[in-house]
Amino acid sequence: MSQPPVSTFTDALDGLGVGWRNTTTADFPxxxxxxxxxxxxGTALPFEGVSLxxxxxxxxxxxxxxxxxxxxxxxxxxGIAQYGSVVVExxxxxxxxxxxxxxxxxxVLRESDLVGGxxxxxxxxxxxxxxxxxxxxxxxxxxxxxxMGATVEGVHGPREVHVIVLRDR
Amino acid sequence: xxxxxxxxAERIRRLLDTEGPTxxxxxxxxNEGRYAAMADVDxxxxxxxxxxIKEDAIERLPELIxxxxxxxxxxxxxxxxxxxxxxxxxxxAEVCADADSVVKSKSMTTEELDVNEGLEAAGVDVTETDxxxxxxxxxxxxxxxxxxxxxxxxxxxxxxxxxxxFDPAEPLETPEQLTTFARDHLGDRIRSAxxxxxxxxxxxxxxxxxxxxxxxxxxxxxxxxxxTHVAVAxxxxxxxxxxxxxxxxxxxxxxxxxxxxxxxxxxxTPPTDSPTIDFDSTEPIGGGAEDRExxxxxxxxxxxxxxxxxxxxxxxxxVRCGACSNSCANFQHVGGHAFGGETYTGGIATGWEAGVExxxxxxxxNDLCTGCSRCVNACPVKIDIPWINxxxxxxxxxxxxxxxxxxxxxxxxxxxxxxxMDLGKRxxxxxxxxxxxGSATAPVSNWLADSAPVRGLLERGLGVDARRGLPxxxxxxxxxxxxxxxxxxxxxxxxxxxxxxxxVFTNYVDPERGKAAVRVLEALGVPxxxxxxxxxxxAPFSQGMIATAREQAEAVDDALSPHLDAGRDAVFVExxxxxxxxxxxxxxxxxxxAETLAGGSYEVLEYVYGLLxxxxxxxxxxxxDGERLTYHAHCQQRxxxxxxxxxxxxxxxxxxxxxxxAECCGMAGSFGYKADxxxxxxxxxxxxxxxxxxxxxxxxxRVVASGTSCExxxxxxxDRSATxxxxxxxPER
Numbered sequence: 001m002s003q004p005p006v007s008t009f010t011d012a013l014d015g016l017g018v019g020w021r022n023t024t025t026a027d028f029p030x031x032x033x034x035x036x037x038x039x040x041x042g043t044a045l046p047f048e049g050v051s052l053x054x055x056x057x058x059x060x061x062x063x064x065x066x067x068x069x070x071x072x073x074x075x076x077x078x079g080i081a082q083y084g085s086v087v088v089e090x091x092x093x094x095x096x097x098x099x100x101x102x103x104x105x106x107x108v109l110r111e112s113d114l115v116g117g118x119x120x121x122x123x124x125x126x127x128x129x130x131x132x133x134x135x136x137x138x139x140x141x142x143x144x145x146x147x148m149g150a151t152v153e154g155v156h157g158p159r160e161v162h163v164i165v166l167r168d169r
Numbered sequence: 170x171x172x173x174x175x176x177x178a179e180r181i182r183r184l185l186d187t188e189g190p191t192x193x194x195x196x197x198x199x200n201e202g203r204y205a206a207m208a209d210v211d212x213x214x215x216x217x218x219x220x221x222i223k224e225d226a227i228e229r230l231p232e233l234i235x236x237x238x239x240x241x242x243x244x245x246x247x248x249x250x251x252x253x254x255x256x257x258x259x260x261x262a263e264v265c266a267d268a269d270s271v272v273k274s275k276s277m278t279t280e281e282l283d284v285n286e287g288l289e290a291a292g293v294d295v296t297e298t299d300x301x302x303x304x305x306x307x308x309x310x311x312x313x314x315x316x317x318x319x320x321x322x323x324x325x326x327x328x329x330x331x332x333x334x335f336d337p338a339e340p341l342e343t344p345e346q347l348t349t350f351a352r353d354h355l356g357d358r359i360r361s362a363x364x365x366x367x368x369x370x371x372x373x374x375x376x377x378x379x380x381x382x383x384x385x386x387x388x389x390x391x392x393x394x395x396x397t398h399v400a401v402a403x404x405x406x407x408x409x410x411x412x413x414x415x416x417x418x419x420x421x422x423x424x425x426x427x428x429x430x431x432x433x434x435x436x437x438t439p440p441t442d443s444p445t446i447d448f449d450s451t452e453p454i455g456g457g458a459e460d461r462e463x464x465x466x467x468x469x470x471x472x473x474x475x476x477x478x479x480x481x482x483x484x485x486x487x488v489r490c491g492a493c494s495n496s497c498a499n500f501q502h503v504g505g506h507a508f509g510g511e512t513y514t515g516g517i518a519t520g521w522e523a524g525v526e527x528x529x530x531x532x533x534x535n536d537l538c539t540g541c542s543r544c545v546n547a548c549p550v551k552i553d554i555p556w557i558n559x560x561x562x563x564x565x566x567x568x569x570x571x572x573x574x575x576x577x578x579x580x581x582x583x584x585x586x587x588x589x590m591d592l593g594k595r596x597x598x599x600x601x602x603x604x605x606x607g608s609a610t611a612p613v614s615n616w617l618a619d620s621a622p623v624r625g626l627l628e629r630g631l632g633v634d635a636r637r638g639l640p641x642x643x644x645x646x647x648x649x650x651x652x653x654x655x656x657x658x659x660x661x662x663x664x665x666x667x668x669x670x671x672x673v674f675t676n677y678v679d680p681e682r683g684k685a686a687v688r689v690l691e692a693l694g695v696p697x698x699x700x701x702x703x704x705x706x707x708a709p710f711s712q713g714m715i716a717t718a719r720e721q722a723e724a725v726d727d728a729l730s731p732h733l734d735a736g737r738d739a740v741f742v743e744x745x746x747x748x749x750x751x752x753x754x755x756x757x758x759x760x761x762x763a764e765t766l767a768g769g770s771y772e773v774l775e776y777v778y779g780l781l782x783x784x785x786x787x788x789x790x791x792x793x794d795g796e797r798l799t800y801h802a803h804c805q806q807r808x809x810x811x812x813x814x815x816x817x818x819x820x821x822x823x824x825x826x827x828x829x830x831a832e833c834c835g836m837a838g839s840f841g842y843k844a845d846x847x848x849x850x851x852x853x854x855x856x857x858x859x860x861x862x863x864x865x866x867x868x869x870x871r872v873v874a875s876g877t878s879c880e881x882x883x884x885x886x887x888d889r890s891a892t893x894x895x896x897x898x899x900p901e902r
Binding site: 060061062063064066067080082083085090091092093094095096097100118119122125126129134135136137138139140141142143144145146147148149150151152154155156157158 | 298299301304317319320322323325344347348352355356360376384385387393394411412414415418429430431432433434435436437439441442443444446448449450452453456458
């Protein structure tokens with residue numbers, strides 16, 4: 001599958017009202033500092049050249065810290081350019097919990113993990129399922145409901161999402 | 170469920186007044202969203218793929234169940250195949266034996282099984298965490314829609330409910346306040362729950378993966394927060410693997426809410442690697458995944474019988490998107506508390522209720538499907554929902570079990586409907602015979618029919634609402650007129666010739682539109698003769714009288730085939746009769762006969778369009794000179810994609826054409842005549858009439874409609890007569 005332009009992805013994020021920032025591994029600490037609203041919790045980033053060490057982010061959090069956090073920072077393992085979706089994996093580090101409980105999710109994405117559409121993302125999932133990384137959520141925008149008579153954002157999941165794209169990864 | 174002492178008509182009236190306005194706003198909103206979202210993709214290709222995937226999966230169901238069992242067990246979970254609701258509930262009670270509390274995300278299958286009642290009886294506290302389901306749990310009401318269970322409730326009603334039940338410090342008022350309150354209340358429940366229960370939109374057999382499609386995030390929380398995850402899914406949710414998921418994902422949210430994709434598509438292969446979490450613990454999260462427990466409960470509860478039942482099998486392809494509800498004019502006005510059974514709502518509910526509850530539950534609401542067919546193109550897996558409704562209606566008429574219907578489908582003697590059948594339906598189904606008699610004895614028959622004693626008798630005996638005007642039969646039918654006239658084509662423009670099909674209404678009640686069709690076609694150089702058969706079988710078909718409809722289809726085949734063999738084209742004035750030939754005959758006639766008839770049949774404006782496109786000079790036809798029209802295409806004509814032809818021809822002849830958006834006029838043949846449904850029919854018609862009034866501007870537009878029913882409805886409601894478009898083209902106008 002061919003790599004889609006990052007602008008397709010960020011255009012989709014704009015459409016969803018999701019914040020984003022293109023950055024590099026060198027500039028990541030500054031991009032991260034701008035993206036988080038304290039208190040923040042996170043899970044370790046397995047991407048070369050970036051880390052949450054030194055940032056104002058608690059890794060790993062206690063359940064109480066998770067509950068009280070405003071921001072949760074996690075890596076994501078894929079993005080769908082067409083829809084602005086990010087792939088949150090159910091890693092043992094607790095990405096699913098950290099991406100879900102705080103009201104703001106900051107997702108760190110390697111540009112090379114971007115794919116074009118749903119079919120590509122599913123193809124990608126197939127490979128990862130075979131490799132034992134078999135649970136993930138394709139998350140598109142913020143959690144929302146229309147059940148109270150009008151669309152309201154921020155229900156059981158985050159009310160804000162911000163994606164940091166690592167252009168050199 | 171309805172109070173026994175409330176009649177069907179009263180119940181519909183009450184729902185029109187109470188839940189109707191909110192339901193209409195929400196259903197029409199979803200419906201418009203679906204149109205917009207489907208316009209961005211190759212819907213036909215995706216729907217064909219999705220259909221093929223579901224056909225294949227249901228065919229291979231026993232094998233997929235075994236594959237899923239092996240993969241889930243290998244992953245460390247367990248699989249239970251529950252025969253019926255009692256079996257499923259016993260198993261769930263066992264799994265939850267040590268639990269004090271269960272949190273659930275939305276699942277229609279657990280509604281079907283009455284899981285909440287079962288667990289509560291076992292002493293387990295159950296909380297619905299989907300906000301719509303939570304509202305209904307608090308209100309103790311049944312869902313009114315497949316995906317938006319509480320969409321009959323307005324913000325004010327929910328606020329009143331929450332304020333009365335929870336007595337918050339500050340009264341709740343806005344959607345934001347209600348959402349925040351519910352989130353916090355439910356958040357506490359989720360954090361302390363012992364078991365999280367979800368449904369599944371799809372189960373991928375090969376890997377044991379669940380696909381969960383949600384927007385709120387509650388399914389994510391229910392699946393990951395308690396250590397134990399139980400997923401309950403009908404066996405029909407199985408598909409082979411992740412390879413089959415793509416088209417489903419592309420279609421589901423578009424068809425359901427008009428979203429490109431849902432907020433969250435969870436692809437969980439439980440027990441997952443996510444660490445367990447105990448909100449009382451002070452240790453950092455991490456580890457504990459080995460303590461996770463997963464149970465997949467696959468539910469039969471009638472589905473294997475449905476799989477073996479030709480009439481109901483397609484129901485199992487349903488992905489529960491609710492598009493059939495949203496595209497249904499009747500549903501838009503009353504919602505699922507009228508248009509639904511024990512659990513399921515909307516057009517497809519007839520199949521589900523007949524399959525899992527039995528014919529009696531389907532009989533409660535089956536007549537609300539008028540066969541308008543607007544759901545047919547809406548369904549992402551191409552289920553012929555009106556046909557399921559027709560088959561079940563036939564069974565209800567016969568009071569019989571599926572076996573008896575199989576012999577019917579093999580061809581019982583027509584007119585051999587069961588003696589106990591509803592008299593009104595029988596009369597509407599035989600309207601061709603009644604019309605023939607009425608025409609032969611006109612005008613006396615019309616005077617009689619319109620007299621007070623006869624109207625009283627019609628209402629009491631046959632359920633014909635006295636508020637509806639009855640059709641006035643003409644002594645000179647279209648066929649009689651044709652036999653007496655001289656053909657008018659002097660110079661045939663090529664070798665085309667037409668046999669015009671006289672539907673019941675055109676032949677006996679409004680021969681003028683038939684004559685107009687003859688004159689238009691002949692003016693364009695095409696010789697016309699009128700066929701010697703009347704009616705396509707639409708009337709008995711719509712009443713669920715399949716055997717009688719089949720007999721009529723055979724008569725039409727006998728009458729039209731020699732014409733088609735002689736190279737003539739069959740042309741129809743009435744769209745519902747054309748739709749019968751093009752869409753329904755394949756179920757009534759041998760495939761090659763149905764195909765030949767469908768291939769040689771045209772709607773009259775479609776035919777005129779074709780002539781003009783092929784260079785025929787429209788000179789003999791009168792011009793519109795900018796006259797302002799509002800055109801309402803017939804519902805079945807729109808499903809066939811034939812509304813555009815009429816618009817194009819009228820535009821080309823110089824008319825200023827506005828078109829309506831309403832899915833159906835609400836008259837739907839006999840539906841609007843039935844006393845039980847008169848109020849609903851008028852409510853649906855009023856929505857259409859409002860559209861016409863809005864398009865009027867300072868001066869009323871002329872109203873043009875292709876269907877008999879639509880003409881009658883619009884004429885009744887607008888106090889100006891609607892005409893068939895062919896009459897505008899009539900050279901003798």
